Every structure is written in C-alpha cells, then in structure tokens.
Amino acid sequence: MEKAYHSIGELAEATDTKVETVRYYERIGILPAPKRTSGNYRAYSAGHLARLSFIRRARDLGFTLDQVRALLALADQKKQDCGTVDALAREHLADIDRKISDLKALRRELSGLIGQCKQGTIADCRILSALSPR
C-alpha cells in the first residue's frame, strides 16, 4: 500500500524541488493547494505528485511556466488531437536553436578577442581596446 498523503518535504525530495519552490508553485496557481492536516501541514495526494513531476520535467526541458500551464491544460483534453502540443514543443525547439546560434556567434566574437591578446600591459590589451570606443 502506498501512503495516501505526503508532506511538502517528501514531495520536494521526490521531485528534486526545493520546499520553497513547491510553495511558490502553489502561490502562482500552477500546483493546486492541497488539504491540510490538523496541524496545518500541507497534505499532498498522488495527483499532486504527478502534477509536480510533470511541471519539473517540462521545466528541465526549458519550457517556461506559462508553457507548462498550457501543456497541463492540453493534457486534460484527452480526445483532442495533439497538434497544439506539438506546435508548442516545436516553437520551444526553435527558441533553443535561436539561443544556441546566438551563443555560438558570441563565442566566436569573444574567442577572437581572447586570441588577439598578447599578454602585455593593460594599456595594450586587445580585449579592452575592443570594448572601448575608438
């Protein structure tokens, strides 16, 4: 038999989340408020655990919390087709690709600068002179 309810600490540990973050998710309304014990402790059901796991996996994949909200809403429309989900995921993939190419451009520029430095004095440093207006 599974334990029916979990404390916030257990939920946090099971999903590799900080306790404060779990409370934060409740505050912003992405994780529903659970029942309370007589001592006013939060008592989470298996449903909460599943939802928090979902949130965390999606966050680990880089979805924003708003996107996660959208994904969670879609997940409940079981018989609709998943085109919207896929579109969301593809959009996010495009975001990632954009970030990667931006970072690569940055990397090229910065490593070019570093390569030019001859390790002399500050006055001659190519890195600093590239940053200063001519």
Add this chain to the structure above:
Amino acid sequence: MEKAYHSIGELAEATDTKVETVRYYERIGILPAPKRTSGNYRAYSAGHLARLSFIRRARDLGFTLDQVRALLALADQKKQDCGTVDALAREHLADIDRKISDLKALRRELSGLIGQCKQGTIADCRILSALSPR
C-alpha cells in the same frame, strides 16, 4: 567641434540603450552621475559616452554587470599586465561553452520527443507521456 554635453536621450540613442536603462546604470553606480543643467536635465560628457559604450559592448558580449565593473576597474590600471582581464574573459568563454552544451543536450532530448509524436490524440501523445510520470 563636438558638442560638449549630451542629453540622456542622445546618449541612449548613440549607444542603443533605453533611457530608463541609462538611469538604471546611474542608480546602481556603474555609470557616474553627470552634471545637471539649470532645468535639472542630465548633461553627459564624452567620458560618460565612452564609459556607457564600453558597458554596452561588454554586455553584448554577455559579461554580467559585475564583470563589467571589474573590467572597467582594470581598464584604469594602464601599466599593470592584462592577465586578470584575460582570465576574466576566458572564464566567461567557459560559461558560454557550458551554456551551449547544456542547450545542445536539451535540444537532443526535446527533438527526440518531437520525433516520436505520431500526431494522434492527446491521450497517445508521446510528448505528453514523456512528461508524465509513468
């Protein structure tokens, strides 16, 4: 002859910065407070323009404002050698490399998920099922 002083709007335009951001830089102490006109408008010197340009270029290269502060402080030590500058730049390059490889790993995972989706119903969507705990 160059105009001796510039308004905040001119400075902002010349460095592709928002006016609010220029004031923000002053507030956090990275850009010194300029003189004021009789009407209490900020009046920036060429030195301010140079410093702001430096800040913006460094930011564009992805340095944090704290790193920019450090670079600016180093830039004033003209006769010291530039080892510290270069170390800072190399560290930042390593940060960028880490970000790129993190994003690539993410990209692989996400595009794998997207590839598995057969465009059926939500109930069968591989993207959602990969996010849900089994």
Add this chain to the structure above:
DNA sequence: TGTTGACCCTGTACCGACTACAGGGTGCAG
C-alpha cells in the same frame, strides 16, 4: 515528562538586468 531537533507555517525581501508607468516639469517651434 520534558526537551531537543527536524520539520512545517506565513510573510516578506532579494537576485539580475532591465522595463514600464504615473504624474509631473522643461524647452523649443509654430
């Protein structure tokens, strides 16, 4: 039985790097 200590509660402030107003003042051109 009492006391320690781990856990939980609320509320608030903070991080980085801006951005966006609201509610006013200034300065110049027509």
Add this chain to the structure above:
DNA sequence: CTGCACCCTGTAGTCGGTACAGGGTCAACA
C-alpha cells in the same frame, strides 16, 4: 501661447525562483 517632445522622480512589475525571520508542530529519546 500652446502643443509636443523630451526630461524628471519614484515605484512596481518581469521570470523563476531563493532566503530569511519569526514563529508553530511533532516525534524520539533521556
């Protein structure tokens, strides 16, 4: 003289958490 672009201060919001402070709860152990 009036309209408009620009400037001023101060404050709050963004995103996704994180970090306390100042308390309450609960189980184990002496």
